[in-house]
Amino acid sequence: MEMDYSDMDIREVRRRNLKSLMDREFNGVRGAQSRLAERLGKPQNFISRCLAAPERAGSKTIGEDFAREIEKAFGLDCYALDRPIAASADIKKPENNKDKESNVIAADFSSKGKLKDGEISIPQYNVRGALGHGQIPADYIETIRHVTVHESLLSGRGISFSKADNLAIITGFGQSMEGTINDGDPLIVDRGVNQFIGDGIYVLTWDNLLYVKRLQKHSPTHFDMISDNPRHKDQVINISDVTVHARVLLVWNAKKL
Template sequence: MVQNDELRQAFAQRLKAALKNVGQDSWGAGAYLRDVAHVSDKAASKWLNGEAMPGRANMMTIADHLGVRIEWLQYGEGSPSGKEVKDSNVVTADFAGRSRLKDGEISIPQYNIRGAMGHGQVPADYIETIRHLTLHESHLIGRGISFSKVDNLAVITGWGQSMEGTINDGDPVIIDRGVDTFVGDGVYVFTWDNLLYIKRLQKHSPTQFDMISDNEKHKDQVVRIDELKIHARVLLVWNAKKL
């Protein structure tokens, strides 16, 4: 039992070190693990506290997202990136070539829509294009973008043609998960009628929203406020244009 406790505590130490290396401090680590591995907050907390360890599938998923070797994360074997180091248990080694965040930089993880929204709510052809972004905070602030807090920022992938011209199919989109209510006209991630949408919302009446598609070929709709669940507000579209 003592050996198992030591194994779990050592794993928790490596996990925290890897999370810190990608910009996830103690405040955001649990939410990050929850979204990445599709588990409950309680399960993520147990991993971080050394009370339990993930199963093999979750261990592989976490290692992949953190850019470390699963053998190192699970057992402390070798180095995080596979490069030889003098002490295989050192947790401050190079993590798959990822440098530590510099002053002013922020790390924005992928938001796992499938895990958060559930099956049947995500388009069948939905494909995540970017898993992780590291950028300088001034890139957002300089564009007049405000957000609830860094830990609530995440990246998702736009899909479909309804917002074409603003958000094209496959465009990475930065969202603020800390905004889960209507805070004024804007583009939101929400579910309505058991389906997931990225649309522009405007107040139509005290009980209704205008659900607006920026692509004129798609019709706008009026929906009841109490039938719609807001998950996040869209802050920035990372458009890529072929030259």
């Protein structure tokens, strides 16, 4: 039976992809969860909770870090577990004993269209999965999930980044950065930047809430957290209270014509 992943939450995509990996790698044998847990270096109970339906008590979300660990353990491309097209029909069983002995899953988690020279595939940064619901506005909606761009889009604008695998796309929210970033604007961010590296706009957590704000160094111990919208007050915040998740590289401002 082929699964429909088209409109599915990324957490549910990861859960179903992990189940498909387990079924194909261990052929549905008894104790498959235990063998999967051993492969991933996790307790069997932890894996059971990750595979449980979201509505079940005790179910656990497969977060950003664990998703990347799974891909590494199975020799998959980075963000392969996040791809909705990785349905059960796309995961092939090993064809011979050599495949089984090599302990490498025979799966096709590649995108439907191969990237051309110079193209970069940029996945959605699942901020809810990575940071938790409490830090995100209740009405936050991801406007774009994945995008493929040519590297000249960035290099032609003088934009540098840590590496292509660290690029992700998120959605701007709120009015505090209006004029620079409007509510709902897609943003390309560099998740390889996890500390302040100079004046710029960052995705950050402060006081247990997520912000997309301009940061400047106020003093050795404090930042200026700046809102580009003059109707919102700037704040001086303690550096030790700030967690930087990414730096914003590019904003796509959509205008109706």
